[in-house]
Amino acid sequence: MGEFKALVVEKDEESGKTSAGVKTLSDAHLPEGDVTVAVEYSTVNYKDGLCIGPGGGLVRNYPHVPGIDFAGTVETSADARYKPGDKVVLTGWRVGEVHWGGYATRARVSADWLVPLPQGLDTRQAMAVGTAGFTAMLAVMALEDHGLAPGRGEVLVTGAAGGVGSVATAILAHLGYDVAGVTGRPEQGTYLEGLGAKRIVAREELNETVKRPLERETWAGCVDAVGGAMLARVLGQMMYGGSVAAVGLAGGAGLPATVVPFLLRGVNLLGIDSVMQPYDNRLRAWERIARDLPMDKLEAMVVPATLDDLPALGADILKGQVRGRVVVDVGG
Template sequence: MFKALIVDKDEAGATSASVQDISTDRLPEGNVTVAVDYSTVNYKDGLCLGSGGGLVRNYPHVPGIDFAGTVEASDDPRYSVGDKVVLTGWRVGEVHWGGYAQKARVNGDWLVPLPEGLSTRQSMAVGTAGFTAMLAILALEDHGLTPEKGEVLVTGAAGGVGSVATAILAHLGYQVAAVTGRPETEEYLRDLGATRIVAREEIAETVKRPLEAETWAGCVDAVGGAMLARVLGQMKYGASVAAVGLAGGAALPATVVPFLLRGVNLLGIDSVMQPYDNRLRAWQRVSTDLPMDKLEAMIQPATLSDLPTLGADILKGQVKGRVVVDVNA
């Protein structure tokens, strides 16, 4: 028997979540069983903890799109009992039972070895949000971004992706302009390394002009919507925006002018289906380029019983930094 957060849906379509003791024979199919140490809370988790957001197909369900822990049983030759592993993506926690439990059973193809120098707790402080931030930074670098090019904008900076992106970029020597709609997070963002705070209202609305002054050498955008449209018109010639989220909406009320007259690049970042080699590259860079003291400052500890409330909070934009869920507490 082990503890898991079970989300169920009644005949009327209402969902409820509760911590239950369940048997290992209820675990889904997979060739690797992991004793989970930690999980975390992402926007998708908030959806899966509530209505399902169209992501969950079958109930009862165990959410949790990330987890880290120790291999307990394995039919995959790449993993042995006792190995430390990390999982993000692959629709685990959505269509496949996830990490909000003391045990998880998954396909070995979905796992990566825990990077040297990272603990399972630290890896979940990173989680999908931090992994996505690193993928975004790698994409910007691959398209020519270097510190001497100028300021890098991070939107939604106090959230999970934004927090990690700010800390990594600052550590790499970039000047980071952090966008936030929460004035109380200014000190937090400056502690992560932001050199400028940009109020959300300064950049949240579209303007009639398709181009404004060339301001940003790069951007990690977690907001989308009107803010992304505005940012595209403020990018320097040849600069790139890595789009990682849609907290501000999925529509993009923009023109093609920034692409045609300034050679701006809009780079889509997906973390769910990333190939194995890209995952290893990103996790290795996380282990070397994310200052662990900054990571620690982002952590909000939680237990399985805290998750329903935290899921609702993250959907309202009320979670700062990274939640680390100790599933054994």
């Protein structure tokens, strides 16, 4: 029986409080699954912060191993699609929430949840992308599928210094779009310009709800990670036929908007879900990532970490204090 190292979250039943620490476990602790993977890298997303900490209603059973993403090498497989030595990536499918995840040197999962590592990426780069970058590419693809093309006008990215926003900014700029990045952290302006943003928009400019359902047509498209009042405001500023890809709710789940932008300007609000995304579209997105995300820009987003760093990073990401993409070397 082998052993592996993992970040384990435990819950005190009396107090309801959780604690997280790195432990050594035996393979007998691994959940059921078709494929066992030697995990090399993972990453940190907002959901991970919830699962490392209070749970956010995502974790059903304790003790728990979080980590909604991982990349590594197949060790054993009972599924013909994968064999030992294959490089694989996992994002979504509620792994790291309901099912034990990637904050471990070994994981066992359903073969249906995996995709082959895209040609042109290594496992570290795949986790620099992670769920955040995968979601960003899904958003860009949805905007393009609804008519967005370079030269149509500025494309807005809200929460631009976060994980999804950083990758979306880099991809859109690489594809030739004029990107306007929204951030509430003025000190991140240079970082965003380095990713390709043509201009920086202060969060305060868009954070107020206005009574007018329509404002001047400003944006040809938008990747929105904020939701709430900012999304409502942006909808009223979209150009005729423009689309907003909604990927997050950092500013709240409510939407204090009217239907007027949809009826008078033909605006589209596109919901982006990365968790249950069908396999074929996953492959399409990862192929596009390998082709359209500049690796030098990706590297500029990376903050390295180990399993021991995760409790503090989980708290930081919940406070909006993590920039770019954290890459966790689980064996480091």
